[in-house]
Amino acid sequence: NAGVMQNPRHLVRRRGQEARLRCSPMKGHSHVYWYRQLPEEGLKFMVYLQKENIIDESGMPKERFSAEFPKEGPSILRIQQVVRGDSAAYFCASSPAVAGDNEQFFGPGTRLTVL
Amino acid sequence: GNSVTQMEGPVTLSEEAFLTINCTYTATGYPSLFWYVQYPGEGLQLLLKATKADDKGSNKGFEATYRKETTSFHLEKGSVQVSDSAVYFCALSSYNFNKFYFGSGTKLNVKP
Numbered sequence: 001n002a003g004v005m006q007n008p009r010h011l012v013r014r015r016g017q018e019a020r021l022r023c024s025p026m027k028g029h030s031h032v033y034w035y036r037q038l039p040e041e042g043l044k045f046m047v048y049l050q051k052e053n054i055i056d057e058s059g060m061p062k063e064r065f066s067a068e069f070p071k072e073g074p075s076i077l078r079i080q081q082v083v084r085g086d087s088a089a090y091f092c093a094s095s096p097a098v099a100g101d102n103e104q105f106f107g108p109g110t111r112l113t114v115l
Numbered sequence: 116g117n118s119v120t121q122m123e124g125p126v127t128l129s130e131e132a133f134l135t136i137n138c139t140y141t142a143t144g145y146p147s148l149f150w151y152v153q154y155p156g157e158g159l160q161l162l163l164k165a166t167k168a169d170d171k172g173s174n175k176g177f178e179a180t181y182r183k184e185t186t187s188f189h190l191e192k193g194s195v196q197v198s199d200s201a202v203y204f205c206a207l208s209s210y211n212f213n214k215f216y217f218g219s220g221t222k223l224n225v226k227p
Contacts (some may be wrong), residue, residue: 035217
């Protein structure tokens, strides 16, 4: 059973460009979470999605950031008009539909660098 | 609200030394508690967890006990190895909210 897949692993963008980060959850998992890790800091929750629904986006910046988890295909975190402060590692996690012990399984992350 | 506080690093130890990384939390409801480990350039891997008070999580020689009275979940290992060098994150998950709150991480360096 493959783990959580994220791509690309590394992404370089210039200021003002768009960044698209993809996450494929573990097989059988229908809950996806996105976290951001700034250098030398812990992970901060951004958004929690189930298939076709955003459940909790309380950690998402109000502008330029959006996330989706369509019925088919991976979850996408989209950052429009990137700025240098967006440089960070973005981690995706997934959990099964019945998460009795709340464990989340993390992907390897996408490291975004904004020039 | 929910939050996690863990001791700042880096922590530098010699091989076979005893390790303690402190973690305390504040939470509403009855959280589950976790320790994750992050090796350089990689994602987070679950190290151990405890889902209710007085539970002890253990894995690979690491252990932590869920102490409700002191709201703590300290990580311990009796004899560290060079391969344990990594960043360790304490986290809690509130069952109702299904999202994780992470501490800032503690970097562990183990020297031969």
